[in-house]
Amino acid sequence: MEDKQFIYAVARVRHHELSLLSDQFIDRLIHSESVKAALDTLNTQGWDGDDPDSILNNQENSIWDFVSELVDDLSVFDVFLLKNDCHNLKAAIKSSYMGLKPEDTPVLDRAITDPATVIKAVSEKDFSRLPESMQQSAADALEEIFRTHDGHMSDTIIDRATLDAIRAAGKRSQTPVLSLYSEVTIASSDIKIAVRGADTKASREYFELAIAPCDTLDKDELVSAALAGKDAVCEYLMRTKYADGVPELKKSISAFERWCDNLLIDYIKPQIHNPSTLGPVAAYILARQNEIKTVRIVISGIENNLGDESIRERVRAMYV
């Protein structure tokens, strides 16, 4: 992408940053007495829609509609979209296993590979239609689910391939924010796999398959720690850059996920002052996804009468 396009794109992002949700707004949202009141509050910020799902879908689509106006080639942001491809491939494989019709497969429209292509490739077992990074994992996952009827293992194969693809996309981007995003995404996934696997006494073979290599964690040490138990995982993490997240990890996986999301937001905040690189655009996408996730948590908390304090413990820090 040429420098001139960054300048135009960043200037537009600067204007759009004005409409990002602030921590104060999220606080107001948490205080909503009902879901309807929360939706009314969101409407004041231009989050239109009839129900929570449509509002959040509209917002997700609006991110990519806006970014499409800024860049000709969205492949620079593959690192964000790969998880949607992962979701679609898992859905297509489960759909094929359960004998569902293609139109009943719950896919996400915003993905690198057209969801219809993914469904067709799986149903016809013609994996050459898929991107190279997905071909082998799709074949293996499909075979696994039909052979063992184990959906979890099938998902694990796809998750691992996705993490590898995210790592490759992050390195390929040569944009610090995107590399950082891919690294934190992979590391947090690895840590969660290690902790969950330690709780269920998973085997070394499982950890070797599920845990993806990354730059900030030593895979061998993490696998050994996971085999020894959750405490060993925490002990290992104390020697890594994720040491500050260990107290959260001891509380729960979701508390640790929140810590990782907040860590990413902290990392990308300097992009607010970056005038002309791809960084602010990537940071904006991340910030928007972060606020959609936060609004989903708040609405779900209100729906389930979790109480203000309980919801507040789950919400993410905002970019602005």
Place this chain on the structure above:
Amino acid sequence: MGIGTALAVAGAACAALFAGIGSAIGVGRGGQAAAGVVTDDPNKFSQVLILQLLPGTQGIYGLLIAFIALSRMGIMSGTPAELSVGTGLMYLFACAPMAFVGLVSAMQQAKASVASIGLVAKRPDQFGKSMIFPAMVETYAILALLVSILAINGIPA
């Protein structure tokens, strides 16, 4: 026309050329940022236009130096003086500050302008302050302009 006169004309051309290139790049970059802001908020047109134009002054200074040098050589009046190689080199070096400082300062000023346009996009009330940042870079273009004028005027006729 002798080598001396050719060197002097080359000096004048460099002043107009390099400072002009710098300004063209600078104003172009500012224009991209300005267009980005105006796409979403047309009300900020006048504010961002001023910031876009700030890197354009170097091109004007380069043109001014070229005019002064060419006038002193008699080329503007159609009676070019026959200059020695030494005098020609003096013109060339006298024009050099405006040529090179003009080029670099316009490009650097563009970066400050782009950042300031981003500032105005988010905080339009800070427009006055946002002008100051790119304007500081202008200082060095003005210093180069002064040196070039003094040097050209100091060349014996």
